[in-house]
Amino acid sequence: MGKLVNLTFAACVLAVTGGFAQAQQDPNPRNGEVPKGWHLKDKATEGFHGISLDKAYDFIKGKNLKSKxxxxxxxxxxxxxxxxxxxxxxxxxxxxxxxxxxxxxxxxxxxxxxxxxxxxxxxxxxxxxxxxxxxxxxxxxxxxxxxxxxxxxx
Known part of the structure; x- marks a missing residue:
């Protein structure tokens, strides 16, 4: 029942805002659904808990630091x-x-x-x-x- 309510709410939000989205479950490691390089991924942008390597790299690169x-x-x-x-x-x-x-x-x-x-x-x-x-x-x-x-x- 909870999933139905969540889906109904999400559909209402999309209808009101005019936005479109694709819903999908998080990958399940127990089912062999772990993506390659999972440990480097970002939950917000790639949907899998990792270390957000690209965000970290962009952050450091943006600082224009000289590393010794x-x-x-x-x-x-x-x-x-x-x-x-x-x-x-x-x-x-x-x-x-x-x-x-x-x-x-x-x-x-x-x-x-x-x-x-x-x-x-x-x-x-x-x-x-x-x-x-x-x-x-x-x-x-x-x-x-x-x-x-x-x-x-x-």
Whole structure:
């Protein structure tokens, strides 16, 4: 009944305003309806929740900024901060003293030496053989960017 009321209301609005529209449901991932590049799309303009890449690009391009630093965000699983290829290049919070159980930099997170583990516990408990994807991605970034510093919020 609710769908009928919504459709009736929409039809009245179109009749009054003279506008035309095409109604369609959001894609359903469970039915294999995920569009290619879904993660880049915009809900308002493309009908799928993503990061609105085109809007972000147009916004930055419109600012006419000159970039000297490339920032890459790896939003994935935890990072193995002791990994031999990563431990020397990961960003470390200079205002945090590791292991003292205090929030040295006053940002609300205790011992956030390598950022904060929003997935698991502060001891890195979510880093297992099943969650090494983040370390694999970082390894690829390290190979591409060589000795550059890699910032991390695990």
């Amino acid at each position: 630093t490339v920032v890459v965000a790896v939003i994935d699983s935890g990072i193995d901060t002791l990994h031999e290829d990563l431990k020397e290049v990961l960003w470390r919070n200079p205002k945090e003293i590791p292991g003292n159980g205090k929030d040295d930099d006053g940002n609300g997170y205790i011992d956030d030496v390598y950022g904060w583990n929003f997935i698991g516990g502060k001891d890195g408990s979510n880093v297992t053989k099943d969650t090494y994807e983040g370390a694999r991605v970082y390894h690829k970034l390290k190979a591409k960017f060589g000795d550059k510093q890699l910032d991390s919020t695990t």
